[in-house]
Amino acid sequence: xxxTCDKTSLLREISFAQEIIASKNALSIMSNVYLEATDSRLxxxxxxxxxxxxxxxxxxxxxxxxxxxxxDKLTGILSSLPEGDIGIEQDQGRAVLRPASKKARFxxxxxxxxxxxxxxxxxxxxxxxxxxxxxxxMVVQTLFSVSTDETRYFMNGVFMExxxxxxxxxxxxxxxxxxxxxxxxxxxxxxxxxxxxxxxVLGIINKRLSDEGMLGIAITxxxxxxxxxxxxISSVLIEGQFPNYQKVIPQNQKTKFSxxxxxxxxxxxxxxxxxxxxxxRTFFSLSVGSLILSSEETExxxxxxxxxxxxxxxxxxxALNYRYIEEPLRVxxxxxxxxxxxxxxxxxxxxxxxxxDYFHIVMPMQIx
Numbered sequence: 001x002x003x004t005c006d007k008t009s010l011l012r013e014i015s016f017a018q019e020i021i022a023s024k025n026a027l028s029i030m031s032n033v034y035l036e037a038t039d040s041r042l043x044x045x046x047x048x049x050x051x052x053x054x055x056x057x058x059x060x061x062x063x064x065x066x067x068x069x070x071x072d073k074l075t076g077i078l079s080s081l082p083e084g085d086i087g088i089e090q091d092q093g094r095a096v097l098r099p100a101s102k103k104a105r106f107x108x109x110x111x112x113x114x115x116x117x118x119x120x121x122x123x124x125x126x127x128x129x130x131x132x133x134x135x136x137x138m139v140v141q142t143l144f145s146v147s148t149d150e151t152r153y154f155m156n157g158v159f160m161e162x163x164x165x166x167x168x169x170x171x172x173x174x175x176x177x178x179x180x181x182x183x184x185x186x187x188x189x190x191x192x193x194x195x196x197x198x199x200x201v202l203g204i205i206n207k208r209l210s211d212e213g214m215l216g217i218a219i220t221x222x223x224x225x226x227x228x229x230x231x232x233i234s235s236v237l238i239e240g241q242f243p244n245y246q247k248v249i250p251q252n253q254k255t256k257f258s259x260x261x262x263x264x265x266x267x268x269x270x271x272x273x274x275x276x277x278x279x280x281r282t283f284f285s286l287s288v289g290s291l292i293l294s295s296e297e298t299e300x301x302x303x304x305x306x307x308x309x310x311x312x313x314x315x316x317x318x319a320l321n322y323r324y325i326e327e328p329l330r331v332x333x334x335x336x337x338x339x340x341x342x343x344x345x346x347x348x349x350x351x352x353x354x355x356x357d358y359f360h361i362v363m364p365m366q367i368x
Contacts, residue, residue: 001035001066001089002037002061002062002065002087002088002089003037003042003060003061003063003087003088003089004059004060004087005042005057005060005086006057006084007078007082007084007085009058010057010078011075013055013057014033014044014075016046016208016231017033017044017045017046017053017071018072018075019207020047020048020051020204021033021046021047021048029068029116030047030048030117032068032070032071032116033045033069034066034067034068034113034116035067035068035069035088036065036113037062037063037064037066039064040058040059040062041057041058041059042056042057042058042059043055044056045116047117049236050198050235050236051198051200051201051204051233051234051235051236052119052233052234052235053232054231054233055230057230061087063089065090066114067090067110068110068111068112068113068115069108069109069111070108070109073108074095081102082101082102084099084100086098086099086100087099087100090110093110094110095109120220120225121225122218122220122223126190126219126220127216127218127227128188128189128217128218129214129215129216129217130185130215130217131185131213131214132209132210132211132214132215133212135205136205136206136209136211137183138170140206140331141170141179141181141331141358142158142170142172142180142181143158143172143203143206144331145173145174145179145360146199147173147174149175153240154196154238154240154241154242155172155175155242156196156199156238157197157198157199157238158171158172158196158199158202159171159172159195159245160194160196161194162189162191162192162194163182166184166188166189167182167183167184170183171245173243176324176362177324177360177361177362178245178360179358179361180358180359180361181357181358182358183357184357192219193219194242195224196237197237197238198236198237198238201224201234204233208231209228210228210229213229215227215228216228222236222237223236223237248361249361250342250347252342253342253348253349255340255342256338257286257291257309257310257338257339258309258311258338258339258353259291259307259309259310259336259337259339260335260336261337263308264329265326265329265330267305268282268322268325268326269326270303270305271294271295271304271305271322272326273303274296274297276296276297276298277297279321279365280321280322280323280324281319281320281321281322282294282321282325283295283317283367284317284318284319285316285317286311286316286317287311288311288312289311290308290309291307291308291309291311292304292305293305293306293307295322317344317367318344318345318367319364319365320362321362321365324362325350325362328360328362332350333356334352334353336352336353337350337351338350338351338355344367345364346364347361347362347364348361348364350362
């Protein structure tokens with residue numbers, strides 16, 4: 001096996017592969033990236049068994065063949081080299097790398113490509129398409145609310161389903177907060193059973209997916225598949241019953257206030273300096289035209305800041321985990337946000353102003 005390619009192009013894809021690979025044990029084939037040269041293309045494949053990745057780049061001076069090499073070291077070698085072409089060939093169980101612009105030579109032990117795990121596949125007719133920008137927006141609005149409690153594995157991912165009206169819905173929750181978004185521009189969706197998508201693959205998609213073009217999605221009994229540009233990415237789905245999120249969504253929240261998102265984020269950042277580290281509890285005190293954010297760290301200090309808001313109800317105070325407010329504020333794509341509630345001890349709802357196709361729900365904490 002032999003080929004020559006542009007170093008930057010190869011490094012970009014090998015770095016992507018490294019994000020997929022979970023093991024850094026040099027003796028394990030699961031730490032390796034699969035390389036297969038055929039004609040004028042180099043196939044690149046990586047997997048941690050649950051998530052799979054495949055792409056290809058143009059190459060020249062090809063002698064067909066396949067091998068796997070330790071991905072971590074290959075990334076390190078490529079990162080250290082200047083721009084330009086690099087030649088790679090397999091020689092007696094080793095991959096030999098020679099950059100065209102330097103009198104340097106690297107050797108990496110290889111393992112047979114025949115031992116590399118096969119990636120799952122979806123039939124072509126299983127794919128449907130939607131704008132990449134819209135799917136990425138849905139991921140951004142839900143990914144941070146996923147539970148990290150491994151004992152509640154069915155909440156360790158984002159729930160996705162087709163609504164009765166044909167919209168695409170994504171929901172996440174950790175039991176104390178919930179994120180919801182509905183997209184009606186996904187086109188004509190095929191029928192599919194509701195699925196729970198692991199955070200790892202969605203994090204990868206969020207990082208690598210651009211706002212241009214279309215995203216192909218296919219769902220099978222146990223896997224979900226994504227394809228965009230020259231990439232094909234697959235992931236095992238999470239098994240289990242996702243909570244009935246519809247029961248959690250508050251109804252008839254008639255009390256609300258609005259404030260500038262930037263004002264609240266800046267005040268929250270300052271006030272959070274003195275939150276108790278275990279609880280992250282921050283107090284929100286409302287009066288006509290005013291919102292006071294405050295915190296107190298026992299025996300150390302306290303913080304208080306007042307910002308203007310649009311509110312005309314009775315004086316009210318509720319306590320919230322500041323992180324549960326800060327994180328949705330980061331992704332709310334409006335200058336003004338609206339907070340709806342019924343009473344201080346019940347769930348609050350954060351929405352953009354004007355209202356859009358998504359919202360975030362947060363459960364209050366005990367005030368005393």
